Amino acid sequence: MTTDRPTGSPPGPPDFVLQAPSGAYLSLNPATKLLVAAVEVEAAFLVGTWTGPILVLLLVLASAAIAGVMPRLAVIVAVTVPIVASIVLINGFLYPGAVDVFVRIGPLAPSVSGFLFGLQITLRLLAASLALAVAYLATRTDDLLSDLERRGFGRRATYVIGSAIETVPRTVDRAAEIVDAQRSRGLDTEGRWWRRARGIVPLAAPVVFGALTEVEERTMALEARAFSTPGPRTVLRVLPDSTPQRLVRYALLLALVAMIVGRIAGPLGVLP
């Protein structure tokens, strides 16, 4: 299916269907963004010890700036601060076998090699998680799923992922209501731990039973819409794709394999 449409007046879908996104990074096909993210994650772990994470981090920040998702990315970075701090501190003060300890305070032995190790793990983790975060922020979940389905990714898998993402916020609201309801009935959520432990069943059970009551109805609704019928479906909203992008994707797939080979054969491991 050729999908390159001239940008002026697309003859395609009706108004209630969202327009395809525009912009250098945003307009990439979801599959391309996903593959780029996969390559970035792999590079963060396989290319050298410092080179890969730093290069990937620069690349990720650049694509975030182009896509205009910097503010939302900053929120994600802020959330990772506690774990980053504990990685650096615990490794810095408690690195086993460190020879360059500057001072010993009881069990604490801060060392340069420990801090460097902590910093390196942190960079790697940040690069990998931000690569995925940018791809997520710059892609609508529906777009990714419908594009994957169009490429022959199973309809069942697409439904499971899409429906799970949709169900989470609704279940969060329901769980909050249940916590309030049980508190108003005298559930102790502040007392000693054995009192709080008694709250597990009164909290978890209504959330679970409430969610499970939907299974029966949804099964029938899906079957009534020929969910398990074989054969392809017509997609209402086709996302742009192009030959250069297709070529880039093949190159990215090659890079995924090449990095593993390069790491095992040696050259990538030699890098700093």
Place this chain on the structure above:
Amino acid sequence: MDWLSRQFSTRVIVLMPIAIAINIVLGATVQQALKLPIYLDSIGTILVGVVAGPFAGLLTGVLSNLIWGYLLPAPIGSTTIGPFAIVAGVIGLLAGVWGRLGLFRSRRGERSSIPGAVVAVILVGALAVYTYARAYASPTDFQNNTGFDPGTIDQSRIFFLVILVVFVALIAVALFLRRDVGAVYAIGAGLATGIVAAIVSAPIAAVVFGGVTGSGTDLLVAAFRAGGDSLVSATLKQGLLSDPMDKMITSFVVFFIIGNLSQRFIARFPNGERLVSTSSM
């Protein structure tokens, strides 16, 4: 391939996203509301594994962690969860095996299964003593590992005893309040799952995060490492403290859920016939 496609009926496909949402929501909110040092993020995984089969359980676990880690935005989503997808998958796979063996079947009022329950208690007790001995029993090991004086306070032993107390308390509730010996099997299955989960997750925590996942368990890891333990063995010891307790409670909750759903509902799932109590039919 029939056994495989049977595990993915439309009913199971509908249950999976709901189970994934249950995992994520309970994992993220119950910990905050109750402030207990357990995860409670595998109820949905174990439920799907038990009612649908090992492969459905595996997929539910893996997808839960991937979606939680990478597809949800920051307030709920957490990047530290993603790499543990393999562990969640193993938990679901094991739950499927336990479900196939009928360990989650309600056995309310079945006299004949009492001897079986006694055997289960003995087996699980032996398992618990074994892990206890491996991880903490030797006083010199304990001193070397934690740097604490064994004469003063024996923290890791207290933790392990808490696990045993929880185990015994759950069995007591099941036997004397609910009069259902089936729960003993389910809790035993949970303990076994927890030990396997700890063993699988330790190398991941060590390699990906340097042993630090940003939660309360970091202190335990730090204590073990201060004593000169290697990264992997420190995270393993931490896992052996937290995971068995978590999975026993989770299995008990799943058993309670299955026992309280209508039999008609349960029987329609692929593994339904092994979960419905025979005595009440």
